[in-house]
Amino acid sequence: MESFVTVYVDDARIAARVGGLRGCWSHLFADSSDELLLFAASIGLAGEWLQCGGEPEEHFDVTERVRRAALQAGAVPISAVDAGLLVLRRVTALRMLRPGFAGQVGMTSQAESAYSLM
Structure with a gap:
């Protein structure tokens, strides 16, 4: 039996400047660390960009463009x-x-x- 893990992307859209990028940021997270890292890599996110690794709030900060790519790749939208x-x-x-x-x-x-x- 195959088990499924859900990857989520929220709609936070927090306006901020992160490094050299200015934009509206949301959060990509999943039911498991492994699935989060695999999914993130599939949409071009580097593993070292993971925030709070190993903690309950483990996530990637994503711009609106990456948020849309995550949704297109199958992430579940969540408020x-x-x-x-x-x-x-x-x-x-x-x-x-x-x-x-x-x-x-x-x-x-x-x-x-x-x-x-x-």
Whole structure:
């Protein structure tokens, strides 16, 4: 039986200058690190651009052009709020599995705000 891993791209579109690139940035992430790295490579992202590797919020920052390429390659669109909730669920699961796991997540306050509305 083949298992499927989902790759997501959010709609954060945060305006920023990163290195020499100015643009609107979103986040590419997946259910597994291996799948994220494979997918990212398939759309031209270098592995060293991975942010927060090995953490629940592991992702690639992507420009709007790369976001569109990711969607065309099969990434699932997700809202920035839902992305934050997904990361929050990952942190919560890790805290349950590994007592003492603190988990610092960049989107936690936004995600916790959204989560409290549910």
